[in-house]
Amino acid sequence: MNGVLPLDATRADIIRSLLTVGYPSRKEAVKVVGRWRERMLVAMATGYLDRSLRTTRYFRSLEQTEKVGVSFLLGEAFTHWYAQRHMDVEYLVHVTGVRDCKWVTPAKSMAVKSGASPPPLKSRPDFIGIRRTERHVFESKGRQRKPSGSAEAKALGQVSALSSINGKKPTTRCATFFMLKAAGAEGKVIDPPEEQAQIGVVFDERDAMAKAYSFFLDNPTVSLADQIGPGYVGREIETDVFFGIDKKVLAAISERPASARARRVRVQEIFSILAGQEQVHEARRSDNESPGPDGTLLVDRRPRNGHL
Template identity: 25%
Template sequence: MAAQQDQFNVWYTATKFPSDVRPTDLMTFSAAELAHALFVTGRAPEDRSKHGVTSVYEWIHRSTLIPAYIRRTSDGSLVRSDLARELDQSEKVSLSYALGQALTGIFSERVLSVRFLMHVDRYAARHGLAFVPGSRRRADFFGQTTSGGWVVAEAKGRSGDVDLKTKRAMRDQKRTISLVGREKPDIAYGCAAHFPKDIYGRERLKVLAIDPVEEEPEAIELPVDPDKFIQAYYEPFLAALDFGDSRDTQGDFVSVSIDSGIRMGVLRSVVDRVELAHEGRLRGLHNDVIQLLEQQVPAERPGGYFLDGTHMATKWSEALRREDWSESYIDETPWWSG
């Protein structure tokens, strides 16, 4: 069965999650969702007064990995191009790292209704948080769901299958944050994007998510202020609006085009409120933005529009459909066979 144009089909397996999360299911998402996930999971510093458009350049680099090395088959599966398979080891690691983070973002929003997801190190750097000296064992991301609860996530990416060492690391690191803003996370999970070989020898992108209940004995508290969290979340979007070309402020969104073939927008009301916070009116930002989103973001959103009041569009279609991947990938069996 052929998938709709620009739609991707990626299976996930979820282990030890709450009962309302299906143990295995198909995630169908778009290139726009992939671009959005790459953007929000970036870790570049986001204080615009100090770093300007640094994060935008980082995002452009990360986003160009997709049309350069990832291809879409006729059934919507994602595979690596032959060029990607010929990269040296460090380049393969970079690609896997970006895919792992992006698919963690997509899984978080699609399956767990996470509205805001942010790199722990980015928030810590933005607001001067200090961790235990010498401690590097902490999860990659934390975020907030549409119901207001916190999540903690660890991202991994592999060019092959997920081995036992990686699974163990996912279990360990994602439970290294015990509290977010004095609240226990609703859920903490590890998420790996990988290319396992199936019985036909095909290497399709899949996601493995793990949610063990064990907590690290030395787990830390992440002191998060909700207003500062929202400020840090939207600052890279505002930096991109400053960076992009053909800025359009008509309608509900402020939108710009980015050189890497992406158009991005943010609700104008959210932009205005975050700008006020940047000028000193930080108090109440979290509640104000949540209220704006609940008023202006419908449950049934058009493609490319997201829970955080942003939208993305890409021009990756032609590149993703290129058939520069090995014949051994060609598959006429139905995608629902898993």
């Protein structure tokens, strides 16, 4: 997996990913930056990346500290896109944002013992990827230049911090670097060799998946049958920009079963819904439409204009 990535993303992909990651939940985002965050993220992708994912003069005119913040968010969005598009990972959730997250010491058998001290915040990876029976670890870096050896080493240390996720060994650990350039975005993924990490994490996977749908769960949705097609609900974020979700998926994730066992069953039900709609969702892919393997769909119907 190590090496340069095929950057076949569209700007619609990046907008959908920006709306999915960036904060552990939309409620937390609202507390920090206000209810206009959704429109701001759409404006960020549109203003700072052209349709070929080259940086615009608006991005290149930013102060360096501003570029760092924008690169951070766009790096997370590219990581989300890569995980979904090229690794078939349905969900990327923040390690620090999962509900009732517990740090444990795994035994050799991968059973877990509670009470381990969590690694420092700066040493933890950014995301856990959930793909049916697989679990993945991601550290995301958005930059303007290629990473130095020390930057790569630090990221590899972060993704190597976890030896188990809910008692299972991670399928992959990925340090992702995305460089934003005038000539076009570049990406690099490094999958480090296995190390003897001593810390595991345990969390409720239904609740973690709900975090990924916080855009739809934290605010009312409306039918988007006329705007993006039957079976979708969601909202218009900006004029002619719609973010929707398969209403069957939303119905399944909206209710939180009381018991842990029932929540595990609900997770399998959601994956079954997604598997049945996989070809339908993928058929929607175009420059202006970004379907996700999680049942979401971003449609950007704004007219092309200028270099944007």
